[in-house]
Amino acid sequence: xxxxxTALTTPVAGQGVSRAHGQRGISNPILGMILxxxxxxMFFAGLFAAYFNVRLNATxxxxxxxxxxxxPFQIHHEILLPxxxxxxxxxxxxxxxxxxxxxxxxxxxxxxRNTGITLVLGLIFLIGQIYDYTQLGFGITDTAFxxxxxTLTGFHGAHVLGGAIMxxxxxxxxxxxxxxxxxxxxxxxxxxxxxxxxxVWIALFSTLYLL
Amino acid sequence: xxxxxxxxxxxxxxxxxxxxxxxxxxKIGILYTFNSLIMFLVGGLFALAVRAELxxxxxxxxxxxxxxxxxxxxxxxxxxxxxxxFLAGFGNYLVPLMIGAPDMAFPRINALSFWxxxxxxxxxxxxxxxxxxxxxxxxxxxxxxxxAFSKGPGTDLWIVALTLVGTSSILGAIxxxxxxxxxRAPGMTLFRMxxxxxxxxxxxxxxxxxxxxxxxxxxxxxxxxxxxxxFFNTALGGNAILWQNVFWFYSHPAVYIMILPAxxxxxxxxxxxxxxxxxxxxxxxxxxxxxxxxxFSVWAHHMFTTGxxxxxxxxxxxxxxAVPTGVKMFNWVATMFRGxxxxxxAMLFAVGFLMLFLIGGINGAVLAAVPVDYHVxxxxxxxxxxxxxxxxxxxMGVFAGLYYWWPKMFGRKLNETLGKIHFxxxxxxxxxxxxxxxxxxxxxxxxxxxDYSATAGWNDLxxxxxxxxxxxxxxxxxxLWNIFITLRSGEPAGDDPWEGNTLxxxxxxxxxxxxxxxxxxxxxERPVFDLRHAKDVPxxxxxx
Numbered sequence: 001x002x003x004x005x006t007a008l009t010t011p012v013a014g015q016g017v018s019r020a021h022g023q024r025g026i027s028n029p030i031l032g033m034i035l036x037x038x039x040x041x042m043f044f045a046g047l048f049a050a051y052f053n054v055r056l057n058a059t060x061x062x063x064x065x066x067x068x069x070x071x072p073f074q075i076h077h078e079i080l081l082p083x084x085x086x087x088x089x090x091x092x093x094x095x096x097x098x099x100x101x102x103x104x105x106x107x108x109x110x111x112x113r114n115t116g117i118t119l120v121l122g123l124i125f126l127i128g129q130i131y132d133y134t135q136l137g138f139g140i141t142d143t144a145f146x147x148x149x150x151t152l153t154g155f156h157g158a159h160v161l162g163g164a165i166m167x168x169x170x171x172x173x174x175x176x177x178x179x180x181x182x183x184x185x186x187x188x189x190x191x192x193x194x195x196x197x198x199x200v201w202i203a204l205f206s207t208l209y210l211l
Numbered sequence: 212x213x214x215x216x217x218x219x220x221x222x223x224x225x226x227x228x229x230x231x232x233x234x235x236x237x238k239i240g241i242l243y244t245f246n247s248l249i250m251f252l253v254g255g256l257f258a259l260a261v262r263a264e265l266x267x268x269x270x271x272x273x274x275x276x277x278x279x280x281x282x283x284x285x286x287x288x289x290x291x292x293x294x295x296x297f298l299a300g301f302g303n304y305l306v307p308l309m310i311g312a313p314d315m316a317f318p319r320i321n322a323l324s325f326w327x328x329x330x331x332x333x334x335x336x337x338x339x340x341x342x343x344x345x346x347x348x349x350x351x352x353x354x355x356x357x358x359a360f361s362k363g364p365g366t367d368l369w370i371v372a373l374t375l376v377g378t379s380s381i382l383g384a385i386x387x388x389x390x391x392x393x394x395r396a397p398g399m400t401l402f403r404m405x406x407x408x409x410x411x412x413x414x415x416x417x418x419x420x421x422x423x424x425x426x427x428x429x430x431x432x433x434x435x436x437x438x439x440x441x442f443f444n445t446a447l448g449g450n451a452i453l454w455q456n457v458f459w460f461y462s463h464p465a466v467y468i469m470i471l472p473a474x475x476x477x478x479x480x481x482x483x484x485x486x487x488x489x490x491x492x493x494x495x496x497x498x499x500x501x502x503x504x505x506x507f508s509v510w511a512h513h514m515f516t517t518g519x520x521x522x523x524x525x526x527x528x529x530x531x532x533a534v535p536t537g538v539k540m541f542n543w544v545a546t547m548f549r550g551x552x553x554x555x556x557a558m559l560f561a562v563g564f565l566m567l568f569l570i571g572g573i574n575g576a577v578l579a580a581v582p583v584d585y586h587v588x589x590x591x592x593x594x595x596x597x598x599x600x601x602x603x604x605x606x607m608g609v610f611a612g613l614y615y616w617w618p619k620m621f622g623r624k625l626n627e628t629l630g631k632i633h634f635x636x637x638x639x640x641x642x643x644x645x646x647x648x649x650x651x652x653x654x655x656x657x658x659x660x661x662d663y664s665a666t667a668g669w670n671d672l673x674x675x676x677x678x679x680x681x682x683x684x685x686x687x688x689x690x691l692w693n694i695f696i697t698l699r700s701g702e703p704a705g706d707d708p709w710e711g712n713t714l715x716x717x718x719x720x721x722x723x724x725x726x727x728x729x730x731x732x733x734x735x736e737r738p739v740f741d742l743r744h745a746k747d748v749p750x751x752x753x754x755x
Contacts (some may be wrong), residue, residue, distance in 0.1 A: 171441075
C-alpha cells in the first residue's frame with residue numbers, strides 16, 4: 001500500500017510531490033515493533049511489581065511452608081542449569097545480531113546460518129527450561145513463591161516460544177529469498193524482539209536466582 | 212510523476228462481505244461506532260435494571276445476586292465496550308483524514324483490533340446463560356474475586372474478555388502512534404496537527420503503557436482462580452492489596468483514556484461553531500501531555516482507605532491534575548468568548564460537555580482531599596463523580612462528535628430538530644440521575660447495594676435518580692430514530708457543511724477509498740480555513 005499512498009497525493013501549488021510518506025527515518029514495521037515491545041515491558045513490569053510486592057511483604061524469603069523451611073525453594077543452590085541456559089540465550093542474541101549484520105551487507109548465506117543457529121539456541125533454552133521445571137520440586141500452587149516464579153518464568157518462556165516462531169518465519173522467508181540488503185524489515189523487527197526477550201531473561205535470572 | 216492520478220485497483224466487494232473483510236480505516240471506524248452504540252444500549256439496559264431496583268426500598272425486580280451481575284456488567288460494558296471503543300472509533304475514522312494520510316499504518320491489524328471487540332463482548336456476556344456473569348464489581352477486588360468467593364465461570368469469562376479488549380486497545384494504540392508519527396502529509400508538522408489527533412496520541416501512549424499492566428493483573432487473577440496460584444491470597448504469602456495497585460495502575464489512566472479524546476472532539480467542535488481558532492493551541496497540547504504524564508502518578512487515590520499508600524503524595528498529585536484540566540477549561544471558554552456562536556446540536560453537546568465535565572472535575576478535586584475521601588469512599592458520591600466524568604464528559608463528547616462528523620461519514624446531516632430534542636432530554640436526564648447521587652453519597656448511601664432502609668431518608672432522591680435514568684433512555688429514542696431516517700433519506704451534507712478547519716473537510720463526504728486526490732497546502736493547524744480564506748489575506752512570503 002505504500003506505493004499507493006505516494007501516488008494518491010498529487011502535487012498542489014507550492015508543494016513538492018509527496019514522496020515522503022513513510023519513507024523517512026525508521027520504517028513503520030520497526031517502529032511498530034518498538035512500540036509493541038514498550039507494551040511488553042509494561043506487562044513484565046506488572047509481573048515484576050507483583051513479585052517485589054509479595055517478596056517485600058514476606059517476613060522471610062524464600063517463605064516458610066507450614067512454618068518450616070522448604071528445601072526446594074532454595075533455587076539459588078541449583079543455579080548451574082539456569083546459568084548455562086542464560087549463556088545460551090545471550091549467545092543466541094549475539095548470533096541474531098550477526099545475522100542482522102549479514103543481511104545488511106547482503107550476505108544471505110551468513111544471514112541464514114546465523115538465524116538458524118539462533119533458532120536452535122532458542123529451542124535449547126526452551127527444552128532446558130522445561131527440564132528445569134521437572135527438577136524443581138515445587139509447583140505454582142506452593143505459596144506466592146511458586147506463583148510468582150512460574151508466572152514470571154512461564155510468561156518469559158512463552159515469549160521465547162513466540163520469538164522462535166517469528167525466527168522460523170524469518171528463516172522460511174529467508175530461504176525463499178525474500179530478504180536483501182535493502183528489504184529486511186522483518187529481520188530487524190524480529191531481532192529487536194529477540195534481544196528484548198534476552199534482556200527480560202537476564203533481569204529475571206538476576207532477580208529470581210541472584211537477588 | 213506524470214499528470215495522471217494513479218488509483219489503486221479496487222475490486223468492489225458488495226454489502227455484508229465488504230463490511231466483514233474491510234481494512235479501510237473509515238469503514239472500521241464506522242464499525243467501531245455502531246458496535247459501541249449497540250453495546251451502549253446493552254449497558255443502558257443493565258443501568259435501567261439497577262435504577263428500577265433502587266427506585267424504592269426492598270427487592271422488587273431481582274435477587275441480590277442478579278443485581279450484582281447487573282451493576283458489574285453495566286460498568287464493564289460501558290467502560291470497555293462503549294466509551295473506550297467509541298472514542299477509538301472516532302480516532303480510526305478521523306486520524307488518517309486529519310493528518311492527510313491514506314489509511315492507518317497497519318490496516319489489517321486495525322481490522323483485528325475491531326473484531327476483537329464484538330468477540331470479547333460475546334465472551335463477557337456469555338456468563339449470563341452459563342450460570343451468572345461476573346458479579347464482584349468492575350474493579351473485581353480480591354479476595355472477593357478469588358475462586359473461594361466468586362464461583363462459576365462468569366468471572367473467568369470476564370477476565371478472558373478484558374484481556375482480549377486490552378489486546379485490541381494495545382494494537383490500536385501502536386497503530387495510532389505509528390500512523391501519527393510516520394504517515395503525516397507534507398507540511399503537517401506535529402504542532403499543526405488538529406487537537407483531536409494530539410489527544411489520540413497522548414491517549415495511545417497511556418494505553419500502550421497502562422493496558423499491559425491490567426493484562427498482567429488479569430493473568431494473576433486467572434492463575435489464582437484456576438491454577439491454584441496465591442498472588443492475592445494473604446494466607447499463602449500473597450497480598451490482596453497487590454490487586455488494587457496493579458489494577459488501578461491501569462484503571463486510573465483509563466479514565467484519561469476515556470476523557471482525552473472526548474476533550475479532543477470538543478476542541479474541534481467549539482472553534483468551528485465559534486468561528487474562531489482554538490484559544491491557546493499549544494497550551495492545550497501541553498495540558499493534554501501533562502494530564503497524560505500526571506495520570507500515571509495518581510492511581511493510589513483509589514486506595515486512600517487501605518492504609519497502605521503514602522497519602523500526601525497521591526493527594527497532591529491528584530490535585531495537580533486539576534491544573535492542566537483547568538487550563539483546558541479556560542481554553543474552551545476563551546475560544547467561545549466573543550465568537551460568532553452557532554448553536555447546532557454538536558455545539559449544544561459540546562457546551563453541555565463543558566458544564567457537566569466541570570461538575571465532574573470539581574467533585575473529583577473534592578475527592579482528592581484525603582479526609583473527604585475517607586468520608587465518602589465507596590458511597591454514591593463516587594458514583595456521581597464517575598458518571599459526571601464519563602457520561603457528562605465522555606458521552607457528551609461522543610454525541611457532539613457524532614452530530615459533527617456524521618455528515619462526513621455518511622454524506623447526510625442528522626436532523627437538527629430531533630438532535631436538539633435528544634440533547635435536551637440527555638442533559639436533563641443526566642443531571643436528574645446523577646446530581647442526587649452526590650447527596651445520597653454525602654448522607655452515607657453505599658454503592659453496589661440492591662436494597663436500603665426505608666427510614667434512611669434516601670427514598671426520594673433514589674426515585675428522582677430512577678426517573679432521570681429512564682429520561683435518558685427515552686431521550687435516546689429520537690436519536691435512534693434520527694439515525695434511521697438519516698441513513699434512509701437525510702439532507703445531503705456536501706463536503707464541508709459546517710465550514711470546518713481541519714483536513715477531513717477538504718475531501719468529499721463520504722471520502723473516497725484512500726481519502727484524498729488533492730491536499731490543500733498545510734501552513735497552519737487550520738489548513739481548510741486557510742484554503743477557504745486564501746483570497747482574503749495577502750500571500751505569505753515564501754518560507755512560511
